[in-house]
Amino acid sequence: MEKLLEILEEIAQGADVRSCTTLIDDHILDSFAILSLVSELEEEFDVEISPAELIPDNFNSAEKLWEMICRLKGDN
Amino acid sequence: MSYHLLTYSLLFLPAVMLMYQLTPQKIRWVTLLVTDYIFFWLISGGLIIWMLAATLVTYVVGRVIAYVAENSTAKGKELVRKKRVILGCGVILTLGMLVVFKYLKVFGITFIAPIGISYYTLQTISYMTDVYRGTVKAEKHIGRLALYLSFFPQIMEGPISRFNETAYALFSGKELSFHNVAFGYQRILWGLFKKMLIADRLAPAVIKVFSGYENYDGSAVAVGVIFYTIQLYMEFSGCMDIIIGTGEIFGVVLPENFRQPFFAKNASDFWRRWHITLGTWLKDYVFYPVSLAKPVKKVAKSVKGKFGIGVSKFVAPTAALFCVWLSNGVWHGAGWTYIFYGMYYFVLIFIETITEAPVKKFMEQKNINSEGNVCKALRAVKLFVIVNIGELFFRATSVTQGFEMLGRILGKFHISALFESNLGMDVYDVVLACLGIIIVLLVDILHEKGVSIRERIASLRLPLRWGVWYAIILSVIILGAYGAGYTVVDMIYAAY
Amino acid sequence: MKINKNLLKSAGFLLGLFVLLLIMSAVFHRGRFADVYDRESVERKINEVHGEKDNSLEVLFCGDSECYSSFCPPLLFAEYGHTSYVCGTSAQRLCDTYAILEEVFKSQSPQVVVIETNCLYRGTSVDGDYKDGVLNFLTNKLPIFAYHSDWKNFVGSVVGTGTGKKGSNDLKGFIVRNSVNPYKGGCYMVESEDEEQFSDDTYKYLDKILKLCNENNTKLLLVSSPSPRNWTYARHNSVKNWAEQSQVGYLDLNLQNNLNIDWDTDTKDGGDHVNFAGAKKVTRFIGEYLSDVCGLPDLREINGYEEWKESCKAIYDLEK
Numbered sequence: 001m002e003k004l005l006e007i008l009e010e011i012a013q014g015a016d017v018r019s020c021t022t023l024i025d026d027h028i029l030d031s032f033a034i035l036s037l038v039s040e041l042e043e044e045f046d047v048e049i050s051p052a053e054l055i056p057d058n059f060n061s062a063e064k065l066w067e068m069i070c071r072l073k074g075d076n
Numbered sequence: 077m078s079y080h081l082l083t084y085s086l087l088f089l090p091a092v093m094l095m096y097q098l099t100p101q102k103i104r105w106v107t108l109l110v111t112d113y114i115f116f117w118l119i120s121g122g123l124i125i126w127m128l129a130a131t132l133v134t135y136v137v138g139r140v141i142a143y144v145a146e147n148s149t150a151k152g153k154e155l156v157r158k159k160r161v162i163l164g165c166g167v168i169l170t171l172g173m174l175v176v177f178k179y180l181k182v183f184g185i186t187f188i189a190p191i192g193i194s195y196y197t198l199q200t201i202s203y204m205t206d207v208y209r210g211t212v213k214a215e216k217h218i219g220r221l222a223l224y225l226s227f228f229p230q231i232m233e234g235p236i237s238r239f240n241e242t243a244y245a246l247f248s249g250k251e252l253s254f255h256n257v258a259f260g261y262q263r264i265l266w267g268l269f270k271k272m273l274i275a276d277r278l279a280p281a282v283i284k285v286f287s288g289y290e291n292y293d294g295s296a297v298a299v300g301v302i303f304y305t306i307q308l309y310m311e312f313s314g315c316m317d318i319i320i321g322t323g324e325i326f327g328v329v330l331p332e333n334f335r336q337p338f339f340a341k342n343a344s345d346f347w348r349r350w351h352i353t354l355g356t357w358l359k360d361y362v363f364y365p366v367s368l369a370k371p372v373k374k375v376a377k378s379v380k381g382k383f384g385i386g387v388s389k390f391v392a393p394t395a396a397l398f399c400v401w402l403s404n405g406v407w408h409g410a411g412w413t414y415i416f417y418g419m420y421y422f423v424l425i426f427i428e429t430i431t432e433a434p435v436k437k438f439m440e441q442k443n444i445n446s447e448g449n450v451c452k453a454l455r456a457v458k459l460f461v462i463v464n465i466g467e468l469f470f471r472a473t474s475v476t477q478g479f480e481m482l483g484r485i486l487g488k489f490h491i492s493a494l495f496e497s498n499l500g501m502d503v504y505d506v507v508l509a510c511l512g513i514i515i516v517l518l519v520d521i522l523h524e525k526g527v528s529i530r531e532r533i534a535s536l537r538l539p540l541r542w543g544v545w546y547a548i549i550l551s552v553i554i555l556g557a558y559g560a561g562y563t564v565v566d567m568i569y570a571a572y
Numbered sequence: 573m574k575i576n577k578n579l580l581k582s583a584g585f586l587l588g589l590f591v592l593l594l595i596m597s598a599v600f601h602r603g604r605f606a607d608v609y610d611r612e613s614v615e616r617k618i619n620e621v622h623g624e625k626d627n628s629l630e631v632l633f634c635g636d637s638e639c640y641s642s643f644c645p646p647l648l649f650a651e652y653g654h655t656s657y658v659c660g661t662s663a664q665r666l667c668d669t670y671a672i673l674e675e676v677f678k679s680q681s682p683q684v685v686v687i688e689t690n691c692l693y694r695g696t697s698v699d700g701d702y703k704d705g706v707l708n709f710l711t712n713k714l715p716i717f718a719y720h721s722d723w724k725n726f727v728g729s730v731v732g733t734g735t736g737k738k739g740s741n742d743l744k745g746f747i748v749r750n751s752v753n754p755y756k757g758g759c760y761m762v763e764s765e766d767e768e769q770f771s772d773d774t775y776k777y778l779d780k781i782l783k784l785c786n787e788n789n790t791k792l793l794l795v796s797s798p799s800p801r802n803w804t805y806a807r808h809n810s811v812k813n814w815a816e817q818s819q820v821g822y823l824d825l826n827l828q829n830n831l832n833i834d835w836d837t838d839t840k841d842g843g844d845h846v847n848f849a850g851a852k853k854v855t856r857f858i859g860e861y862l863s864d865v866c867g868l869p870d871l872r873e874i875n876g877y878e879e880w881k882e883s884c885k886a887i888y889d890l891e892k
Contacts, residue, residue, distance in 0.1 A: 010225055028459030033358055035367050035393050039376075052365040056541070082706040254578040285840070288751040498747075504724045542585060546592060554596070554720045559609030559711070559720065561662060564702055 003068055006018040007040045008062055017062055022057040034059060039066075077118040078567055079229065079318045080271050085264050089322065092228075096326070097252050104249030105219055108227075111447050115228035116192070123190035124289070126177075129224050130170045134200040137166030138207045142214030151485075157555045160286075163208040167188070168198040179410045192231040194407060194572055198357055199225055201479060203239045205361055212239050220247045220303070229322035233569040236353040242328055250327040265548055267317030272556035272564075276312035278303040279565045280500035286471055286481075293493035300480070304468045306513060309337070312569050336483035336520045341455060343424045343462055354407070358400045367396035390430060397429075398422055408470075408572045413478065417470045424462060435508045443528040450507040508555060575823025586784045592715055599717035600722050608671045609698050612721055613661035618675045620745065628877070629680045630868055631656035633745070634673065636664045641845040642688065645744035646854045652859035653870030655877065658745030666696045666777035667722055675780060677788050684866055685785055689802070689811050696773040718868035728849040742886045744814055748848050751880065755800050755835040755843030761826050766806035767813070775814070776815070791866065796824040797854055798833050800843035822862065831857055 008017040015028045023029045024075065035057075036046060038049050058068045077084060089514025092111050116124045140162050150158055156292045174197040177189035197306020203224070206212035215221045224243040242359050285292055292300070308326050319518040347355045362444035366372060380388035437445050465482065472478035501509070522529055533544050550558040581598045608614045621629075631654055639660025641683040649656050673685065698710050698718045702708055720884040770778075785792045794815055796803055803826045817823035825831055831853055835843060838850030846854060871877050 002503075006306060031363060032342070032393050035364075036389055037369065039389070039392070049368070050209070054360070054364045055211060055370075069276075072483050078703075081702075081704040082710070083704050085705045092719055151770065260583075287753075288749070410841065502724070504727065542588065545585075546589060549589065550592065550596065553593075553716060554723050558702070559718070559721055561612060564704065564707075568601075 003044060004066055005062055007044065013038050021061040023061060029059060039059050041069060045069050045073065077115060079315050081566060093252060093325065100283055102247040105223055105247045108246060109219060109223055112226040112228045116226060117233060119232065120190040126173055126190050127196060127226060130173060130196065130200050132201055133169045134168055135221050137204050138214040141207050159208050163204055166204045167201055169471060178362040182410045191570060192557060195234045195236055196225050196231065198236050201361060206239060218486035223247060227320040230330065233567060234353055235316065235331045236330050241331055245328045250416050256327055257325050259530055260321040263321030263324060264318045267314040267321065269548060269552050270310040270314030270516060270559060272552055274509055275307045275314060276281060276303050276562060277505055277509050277557035278307040282307055283499050289481050289484060292488065292497055294489035295491050296499060297481050298485045299494065301464050301468045304471050308467060310570060315567055336524045338460065339524055340459055342428050342459065344428055344465060346459060358403055362403050363396045363400050365560050366399045367392040396425060397426060405414050411445050411474050413469055413472055416475050417466055420469065583733050585696065595712055600719040606696060608668045609665040610661060610668055612724060614668050614671050615630050617659055617672055618662055621659065621676045622679055624657060625848045627681050628681045628887065629655050629657050629682050631686060631862065632682045632683045632827065633660055633686045634657045634669045636691045637795045637845060638799055639688040639692045640745055640747045641749060642849050642851050644746045644887065645687050646883040646887040647852060647855045649672040649861050650887065651856065651874035652863050654862050654868050655861065655880060656744065657873060659662040663694065664691050665694050666691060666774060670777060670781055673784055681788065681866060682790055684791045684793055684862065686795050689794050693807065694773055696771065696777050720822045742883055744883060749840045750848050751840045752847060753840055754835055757800055757840050757843060759833045760800040761805050764805045767809045768806040769810055780877060782820065792820045794820060794822040796826055798825045799844060825854060825857065
């Protein structure tokens with residue numbers, strides 16, 4: 001989780017990534033940021049994120065992101 | 077039949093509302109579906125069979141994917157591959173119809189396309205893909221899917237909605253409520269205001285400049301181009317008001333297509349505010365899939381090895397961005413001007429992306445406040461110029477014409493010649509158009525600040541409230557650009 | 573109970589609106605030219621012609637955009653010495669033609685009135701002809717819809733400028749269009765016996781206009797300007813029949829081979845209207861006809877027409 005926050009902080013500069021729950025809805029992460037986030041996460045956590053996962057529900061907060069990563073890790 | 081006609085809002089719509097309200101709730105969806113098909117018949121006649129075919133294909137593909145997912149013995153990658161093949165077949169079939177109708181004319185084979193095919197085809201693809209991805213459950217009831225693909229206000233020019241956004245509300249057959257009907261009609265009135273008062277008033281000048289730019293000074297050409305941009309905004313967003321207002325009447329929340337686009341920060345922000353549903357569609361079904369595709373990732377990896385992450389992180393998004401803008405251009409039609417339009421935005425947004433970080437650094441170093449008023453104003457002007465150049469090529473009959481017009485604006489610009497140019501509008505037209513634009517601008521500013529104007533008006537005391545609506549209705553009737561000397565212009569985006 | 577209250581309110585709102593529309597209709601339906609289609613254009617045109625010296629015009633050209641694209645008065649004067657004015661307005665209907673002529677005859681005594689025939693296939697009254705049935709209905713029933721554009725006059729009279737209070741214009745109503753957009757459709761006047769009848773009201777108005785001309789000792793002449801987009805043999809036959817019955821001259825330039833229209837260069841919009849190059853050919857043809865057949869005198873060397881020579885200069889400037 002800490003690692004995730006680190007990555008997130010780097011990409012969404014200036015945003016309070018710990019408590020924010022509207023990363024997508026408030027356009028803090030645009031589609032380019034999402035892509036860099038995805039590639040970082042894939043490398044860091046060794047998961048494969050498919051386009052189907054790219055929905056606001058999974059990306060709106062650090063917590064949701066962590067849930068997704070855990071789920072994907074479980075799938076492997 | 078067309079949304080901007082009074083026949084639609086004052087005759088067709090009330091008739092539909094009456095029929096809808098009179099049918100028992102359980103089968104109201106049938107009333108809606110019959111209305112949808114009558115409406116489609118009115119605009120496209122027998123070509124409706126193509127939409128029925130697309131509906132059937134979409135339904136079957138959705139069901140088969142669901143069946144395979146539940147019953148197939150295959151697991152993991154094998155299952156994904158199977159599902160992908162089925163999805164591929166579905167997309168080829170519905171997209172194939174679009175290609176045949178819209179693009180075969182490049183080879184000299186022309187068919188008359190059903191109106192709306194560009195819009196409902198995108199909805200078929202989004203539904204099938206979402207079922208494949210598992211974000212939407214395959215619909216068992218074909219009626220619900222048919223409703224989703226054919227809702228009559230959406231069919232001619234969008235908005236492009238997702239299954240979950242509209243299908244259930246359409247099917248539920250909710251009672252008409254006084255509040256919904258009143259608010260819906262208020263929004264329709266606002267759409268008519270934009271279309272009749274402003275868009276159609278600017279239309280003659282636009283036609284004159286684009287069809288005979290050789291006769292005009294660069295200043296007049298520039299004005300013609302700006303008028304076109306404004307006309308397109310007023311007309312497209314005005315029709316959206318009518319469409320979304322209609323949805324509101326039936327308790328269906330259609331997605332917004334415009335969000336004060338001219339207040340955007342830059343070109344990519346503009347596209348998150350202009351024709352939004354096309355943008356998000358392209359993002360979800362072109363941008364992400366392409367950038368996460370295996371071959372693209374592979375290339376990115378090898379680039380990383382050679383040039384490092386600073387370069388490689390741009391590979392996947394850029395490839396995807398290229399596909400998005402090529403699709404955006406081509407979706408508008410088979411013409412070089414549209415492809416140019418797409419590529420124009422591809423290049424702009426690409427530049428914006430790679431310069432974002434350096435520019436930010438530079439601003440910080442020089443201690444320039446990028447949120448200051450001067451910066452904001454400069455940004456707005458820059459964006460307005462960018463958008464106008466884009467629309468110039470979008471409207472031109474050929475790319476060459478686009479460049480010739482641009483050359484005229486840059487090379488033969490004499491502000492004094494502007495007042496001698498005959499743009500087919502008198503002083504009154506110009507003044508009124510400007511007033512109308514200012515009103516829309518003010519409303520946009522309020523919307524940007526999150527103020528709901530209809531709620532505000534509704535909270536006024538009765539005489540005042542009615543007075544406001546009477547004034548708007550009368551201004552449309554008296555100041556609308558129809559009748560002698562004007563032509564009511566067909567909806568521009570219904571042609572795409 | 574709540575629903576009833578809302579229904580009552582809605583009914584009240586609509587009733588109020590209806591009353592308001594009736595009042596506005598009464599306000600807008602007033603004064604002269606109460607029954608013309610495009611009041612703004614009619615008034616502007618009349619003001620223009622009143623700007624000409626009294627009894628100085630020999631020929632008036634009436635009709636829609638075909639008219640002001642095809643007939644070039646300065647050229648007609650420069651080469652044949654006939655003074656004329658284009659009274660054509662955009663999408664002119666016969667009710668407007670009549671209103672303009674009636675008014676112009678008060679200050680002018682032309683020898684020939686030319687009507688370009690494309691306007692015979694337009695409406696003849698103020699009624700709407702939109703694709704929009706409800707808008708048509710409202711236009712026909714509630715004058716506020718028909719005369720709404722009059723707001724310009726209201727505003728004009730308040731601000732004090734008025735619309736189109738400009739005097740005459742240099743090109744005498746002609747509009748120069750230089751752009752070229754070829755017509756590629758080939759032959760369009762295929763001989764046939766078909767007729768495309770005018771509406772009953774068109775016949776009525778034609779008779780009225782003919783009577784008006786006769787009362788003013790003016791010859792009426794019908795001319796079909798070359799236009800593949802608008803003209804057909806069936807239309808030709810109908811116009812010819814009426815012209816013969818009424819003993820009125822009729823020239824169909826679509827059938828005149830010696831006009832030498834080149835559809836690659838002489839049209840501005842793919843065969844809808846002729847451009848300046850085409851207009852020159854049409855005007856010269858009409859000039860010959862007016863001199864030879866109608867016997868109009870050459871006024872070039874007569875005193876009192878100096879101002880016309882200025883106009884000629886304007887047209888030659890355009891050639892450069």
